[in-house]
Amino acid sequence: MTGTAYQILADQPQILPAREQMAFTLMVHVILVPLGVALPFITLVMNYLGLRRNDRVAFQLARRWSTVMAIQFAIGVVTGTVLSLEFGLLWPGLMGRWGDVFGTGFGIEAWAFFLEAVLISIYLYGWKRLSPRIHFLLGLPIPLVSLLGAFGILSANAWMNTPHGFTLDAAGNPTAISVGKVLFNPMLGPQYWHFIAAAYMTAGFLVGGVYAVGWLRGRRDRYHRLGFLVPFTLAAIVTPVQMVLGDGLARSVFTEQPQKFATIEIVWQTGGNQPEYLFGRLQPDGTVAGGIKIPGLDSFLAGFSRDTVVQGLSEAPADQRATAREATIAHWAFDTMVGIGTVLLLLSVWYGLAWLRRRDLPRSRWFYRCAAVSGIASVVAVEAGWITAEVGRQPWVVWEQMKVAEAVTNISAGPIWASFAVLLVVYALIAWAFLGLLLRLRLRWRRQDAELARETEPPAQPAVPAAAAP
Amino acid sequence: MTSADAVALVLLLGIAAYACGGGADYGAGFWDLTAGGEDTGARPRALVDYAMAPVWEANNVWLIFVLVLTWTGFPQVFESVLSTAWLAVVLAALGLVLRGAGFALRKPTRQRVRRRRYTAVFGVASIVAPFFFAATLGGVASGRIPLGNRAGDRVTSWLNPTSVVFGTLAVAASAFLAAVFLVSDARRYGAPDLVAYFRRRSVLAGGALLAVGAVGLVAFRFDARPLYDGLLRGWGLALLLVAVVATVGTALLLRRGNHLGTRLAALAAVTSMVLAWGLAQRPYVLPPTLTIQAGAGDADSLRWLLVVTAVAVVLVGPALALLYRLDLTDRLAADHDDDLVEAPSIPSRPRPDGSPGLRPADR
Numbered sequence: 001m002t003g004t005a006y007q008i009l010a011d012q013p014q015i016l017p018a019r020e021q022m023a024f025t026l027m028v029h030v031i032l033v034p035l036g037v038a039l040p041f042i043t044l045v046m047n048y049l050g051l052r053r054n055d056r057v058a059f060q061l062a063r064r065w066s067t068v069m070a071i072q073f074a075i076g077v078v079t080g081t082v083l084s085l086e087f088g089l090l091w092p093g094l095m096g097r098w099g100d101v102f103g104t105g106f107g108i109e110a111w112a113f114f115l116e117a118v119l120i121s122i123y124l125y126g127w128k129r130l131s132p133r134i135h136f137l138l139g140l141p142i143p144l145v146s147l148l149g150a151f152g153i154l155s156a157n158a159w160m161n162t163p164h165g166f167t168l169d170a171a172g173n174p175t176a177i178s179v180g181k182v183l184f185n186p187m188l189g190p191q192y193w194h195f196i197a198a199a200y201m202t203a204g205f206l207v208g209g210v211y212a213v214g215w216l217r218g219r220r221d222r223y224h225r226l227g228f229l230v231p232f233t234l235a236a237i238v239t240p241v242q243m244v245l246g247d248g249l250a251r252s253v254f255t256e257q258p259q260k261f262a263t264i265e266i267v268w269q270t271g272g273n274q275p276e277y278l279f280g281r282l283q284p285d286g287t288v289a290g291g292i293k294i295p296g297l298d299s300f301l302a303g304f305s306r307d308t309v310v311q312g313l314s315e316a317p318a319d320q321r322a323t324a325r326e327a328t329i330a331h332w333a334f335d336t337m338v339g340i341g342t343v344l345l346l347l348s349v350w351y352g353l354a355w356l357r358r359r360d361l362p363r364s365r366w367f368y369r370c371a372a373v374s375g376i377a378s379v380v381a382v383e384a385g386w387i388t389a390e391v392g393r394q395p396w397v398v399w400e401q402m403k404v405a406e407a408v409t410n411i412s413a414g415p416i417w418a419s420f421a422v423l424l425v426v427y428a429l430i431a432w433a434f435l436g437l438l439l440r441l442r443l444r445w446r447r448q449d450a451e452l453a454r455e456t457e458p459p460a461q462p463a464v465p466a467a468a469a470p
Numbered sequence: 471m472t473s474a475d476a477v478a479l480v481l482l483l484g485i486a487a488y489a490c491g492g493g494a495d496y497g498a499g500f501w502d503l504t505a506g507g508e509d510t511g512a513r514p515r516a517l518v519d520y521a522m523a524p525v526w527e528a529n530n531v532w533l534i535f536v537l538v539l540t541w542t543g544f545p546q547v548f549e550s551v552l553s554t555a556w557l558a559v560v561l562a563a564l565g566l567v568l569r570g571a572g573f574a575l576r577k578p579t580r581q582r583v584r585r586r587r588y589t590a591v592f593g594v595a596s597i598v599a600p601f602f603f604a605a606t607l608g609g610v611a612s613g614r615i616p617l618g619n620r621a622g623d624r625v626t627s628w629l630n631p632t633s634v635v636f637g638t639l640a641v642a643a644s645a646f647l648a649a650v651f652l653v654s655d656a657r658r659y660g661a662p663d664l665v666a667y668f669r670r671r672s673v674l675a676g677g678a679l680l681a682v683g684a685v686g687l688v689a690f691r692f693d694a695r696p697l698y699d700g701l702l703r704g705w706g707l708a709l710l711l712v713a714v715v716a717t718v719g720t721a722l723l724l725r726r727g728n729h730l731g732t733r734l735a736a737l738a739a740v741t742s743m744v745l746a747w748g749l750a751q752r753p754y755v756l757p758p759t760l761t762i763q764a765g766a767g768d769a770d771s772l773r774w775l776l777v778v779t780a781v782a783v784v785l786v787g788p789a790l791a792l793l794y795r796l797d798l799t800d801r802l803a804a805d806h807d808d809d810l811v812e813a814p815s816i817p818s819r820p821r822p823d824g825s826p827g828l829r830p831a832d833r
């Protein structure tokens with residue numbers, strides 16, 4: 001690509017609303033994604049426990065989670081459809097030039113979702129009349145298929161970070177595409193496993209958190225214990241792994257995209273012995289205001305030695321690097337993600353120690369308070385991670401191949417702002433619908449449980465419903 | 471057949487699948503909207519509620535698949551269509567999202583005023599979405615989408631006689647499909663009055679579909695001559711005739727109460743309509759100048775796209791077959807609805823006082 005096609009933002013006021021709209025819709029969609037990837041697995045584990053011990057409580061939980069799975073899937077499809085349309089509405093330049101290069105990943109994703117839709121329908125509607133064993137077996141492929149769908153999307157995103165597998169002809173258009181190299185580009189592996197781990201953490205902490213709230217409110221029956229134990233244990237096991245994966249991902253960024261590493265670590269001048277800033281704001285002149293400075297740590301993290309040379313932002317011409325403001329945003333997002341990861345690691349260690357020492361859940365109310373918010377914290381970490389990845393890529397949409405300014409639509413700014421405003425309202429409606437449905441489910445489940453308790457058990461503690469859903 | 475032709479054919483089949491799958495969902499919204507006042511319309515609406523569940527948003531996956539195929543197979547077509555006809559696409563997308571939200575919100579709501587509001591949103595959105603998606607295709611068919619990033623007119627590219635015909639056809643076809651499907655649903659849930667109700671509407675919608683098609687053909691003659699010519703010769707004509715025969719056949723089979731047959735015939739009618747358009751417009755993806763060959767993306771990508779599609783068909787086919795088999799042998803039960811709705815939706819017969827008997831209080 002020649003740099004001449006690049007126009008500065010002032011010439012293209014539509015870039016700002018296009019970015020904001022894309023960011024908003026992606027960030028909404030990605031709240032659902034961890035549930036889509038990991039909830040089927042968690043549900044099947046519960047289903048398995050139910051089968052093996054012929055445990056009614058476990059069956060009940062699995063069945064209820066599968067309902068949540070279906071609602072979440074439906075909203076995922078709708079918000080995902082909007083994203084696909086936005087690719088053309090907001091970024092026609094990107095798709096016109098590169099659509100055939102990185103489209104295969106999306107093709108895999110689309111088919112994987114279709115398969116998943118069919119399997120989820122069978123699983124959801126099969127509870128009553130299929131034999132429990134066959135029903136469980138038919139559910140087994142769902143987690144694998146959702147891994148496949150995530151692979152497609154992550155491959156496309158990783159390709160935008162490390163575009164491989166094509167050559168440019170004389171006119172600057174991509175030819176001689178090698179699909180294998182496109183799909184399995186260098187950033188795919190690190191990004192994919194980090195993402196999958198994030199999904200399992202988030203879904204595990206979110207679901208566990210719901211039952212932690214019930215626990216805090218005094219519902220300490222088997223239903224709540226099991227509902228907490230299975231997802232939370234899974235998340236607590238994944239968390240330490242995730243720290244290692246995240247560390248590896250950061251080092252991949254360092255080797256594959258040194259300019260991006262400089263952006264998210266706000267490194268200005270190339271050199272060894274780079275300090276690490278916790279937060280802090282990069283100024284246009286290259287100095288850092290605020291934040292906590294830890295000498296030499298950045299170099300050490302990147303190459304295990306204080307002498308590791310880290311490339312600085314100033315290495316690239318001003319129109320080919322992120323602005324100081326973008327770097328600051330990416331850096332804060334990065335630090336937020338790592339900070340939350342660290343806190344969640346401590347929570348997992350607490351849980352693990354309690355289990356090792358007493359073979360039981362921790363007793364402290366503070367543990368359950370932390371567990372209750374751990375899911376939300378994970379969602380924040382996921383969002384922060386994506387902001388790191390996407391803002392850190394600026395000003396490129398395809399790394400060192402195409403600038404955002406070349407990708408953007410020629411629709412003018414006004415209509416995009418307008419459509420963005422409408423989307424905000426509509427998404428608020430959907431969020432309302434989703435929460436409303438979940439609350440309704442909760443009430444209904446509680447009532448069912450209360451009836452069940454009345455039928456089967458003598459009322460032990462009149463003050464507390466014997467077995468109430470969260 | 472080159473791999474570009476093959477991808478174009480798969481793309482066309484994807485559009486047909488969305489017209490059928492998505493169409494049946496949209497059409498249900500159409501009948502919901504036109505079911506009349508709160509009391510007279512309550513039973514048909516209850517049937518719509520019963521027949522549809524959130525998972526069927528999955529039909530939108532066909533749309534995603536169509537979009538992916540377009541940007542991978544014909545990147546510049548994707549760029550040109552969405553940037554030029556953006557207004558129509560935004561309206562269609564809004565329809566799509568609001569339809570889902572309106573339906574999901576209404577289903578568990580029992581309060582009258584709110585229910586009415588959600589009913590309106592659900593119904594109107596169900597008409598808006600297919601209309602504007604198809605209107606965009608009408609812009610393509612009548613040669614109004616030039617190559618490039620917003621190179622064409624942002625209004626006339628989708629607001630023109632051909633687009634209006636396409637849009638109206640899409641709404642009529644959706645209503646037709648949905649009515650036919652709802653006949654089967656009504657029978658399954660044991661509501662004979664609703665069987666008759668939707669049988670009448672199937673015939674009505676089928677007639678409307680044929681009428682709009684006939685008027686449309688005349689409109690194409692003046693507004694999109696190449697399309698008109700393509701529809702009156704070779705494959706275009708053959709498929710057009712199949713569409714007509716299948717539509718009439720649906721009505722006849724309905725009379726004989728052949729439920730599987732009617733559904734298949736209705737699907738055949740809509741599918742062959744879409745195919746007729748595609749084959750009439752051959753060899754162009756973007757008439758009047760961009761051919762399938764010229765618009766196609768990289769050859770290696772196209773081949774892999776076909777491989778992915780083939781593998782997927784091998785995987786999805788059996789799963790889908792299993793779903794239908796389990797469904798037809800009544801081994802699937804939509805019991806999760808009990809979790810979402812406070813009352814069973816369809817009482818088998820109206821109450822003595824004539825009210826439809828949605829019984830929140832009975833539980």
Ligand code: HDD
Pocket residue numbers: 161191192194195197198199201202242243244245246247249250253260337338340341342378379381382383384385386387388389390392
């Ligand atoms: C539960 C969520 C979660 C947690 C605890 C972490 N991450 Fe993360 N991170 C994500 C969730 C996430 C993510 C949302 O999944 C991202 C966004 C893009 C991606 O592929 O994964 C991501 C991206 C992301 C990136 C940017 C990749 C790119 O630019 O393409 C880096 C460098 C890290 N992570 C590093 C870390 C480190 C060093 C962590 C802790 C020690 C860490 N992450 C914890």
Ligand code: HEM
Pocket residue numbers: 019020022023026027029030091094153154156157383386387390391393394396397404
């Ligand atoms: C799900 C997690 C994701 C989130 C939350 C996210 C977030 C964002 C954000 C915040 C921006 C705006 C950047 C800016 O304002 O400077 C953006 C831009 C963009 N993202 Fe992502 N992104 C995600 C994943 C993806 C994936 C998987 C793809 C494609 C495969 C993608 C494609 C794009 C494109 C095309 C743009 C617009 C160009 C740009 O501004 O760089 N994103 N995204």
Ligand code: HEM
Pocket residue numbers: 026029030032033034035036037072073074075076077078079080081083084113116145146147149150153154195531534
């Ligand atoms: C950019 C265009 C995108 C499109 C067209 C798209 C489309 C979809 C669709 C249709 C679904 C199915 C609903 C569901 O499963 O919940 C979905 C879910 C999902 N999306 Fe997106 N999405 C996009 C962006 C993203 C981004 C940015 C990510 C983040 C990495 C992502 C990863 C996933 C994953 C992993 C799921 C859940 C998979 C599952 O449920 O099996 N997608 N997406």
